[in-house]
Amino acid sequence: MTIAPTAAATTPVEEKGPARSGPTTSPRGASLRLTAFRSPAHTPGHSPRYGASQPSPMDRNELARRLAEEGCNPANYTIGRGGSDAFCLHQTDGLWTVFYTERGLDSPPVFESADEEEACRFCLDKILSMRHDHCVGIFRSQRKARALAARLEHNRVEAWRDEILYSAPDDLRYRVFVTGKAVFEARALLGELPLGD
Missing domain, CATH: 3.30.70 (Alpha-Beta Plaits)
Structure with missing residues (x-):
């Protein structure tokens, strides 16, 4: 399946996670470039094949349920504000952003979208890629x-x-x-x- 990049609703940015030491070091300490993509199921004009399984709808509540189900440590993420040393999903003025916050200081977003589902799916993939x-x-x-x-x-x-x-x-x-x-x-x-x- 080919995944085509979308330039309309998402903004690719470069991520630099904080470095950590010791046995609790996780992949978020690495430097990488993240480019946002839109899946075919969300691409305007795309008609999935008959019988193809479609992903379940994703919102903040479903995101929280999936992360808990996968054994993710709540100390590593926050849905909304209030986290520290964690990745956050937050909505401001209609724009959903995913960013890292450390000691009250927010890093530049690693993902931005006007679509809640896109932001939640990105956040799910991001948090699941980390060690918990x-x-x-x-x-x-x-x-x-x-x-x-x-x-x-x-x-x-x-x-x-x-x-x-x-x-x-x-x-x-x-x-x-x-x-x-x-x-x-x-x-x-x-x-x-x-x-x-």
Whole structure:
């Protein structure tokens, strides 16, 4: 299927995501050029073949449902305003924009469209392309963090650990993470997350 570029409703822009370090680094730290395209289903005058499956309608509510269903971490995105260190979908004066916000400062949009569905589909693809880590435990005790990771692995839930400085140079916290949809298995096994001591 050929996807033709559209110049009417969307504006291609260059994206530069923020750089991050450590094991939580995600693809949003990379520099890339994004060009907005319109799918054939949205191309004026295009008539899809008989029997071809059509994508379900996409709006803000459906976007939120799909992202939650895919195990995306809500800390990585915001639908509307109010996020920090996250990608945001927001409407201003009839224009839908997708942009990154960090510590209250908004980066230039990576996508703009007057069409809510186009903006939501772009945002869905963008957020799904990112790695979504979920903290399932944070402890003062390294032994407890290791035990939690071992319990998850024993139940075939892939986990990884790190440690961070907390309030002082000698005050460490040991964290345990799972990635993506593994958070559903972790919740079923452990209950309310994150665990602590």
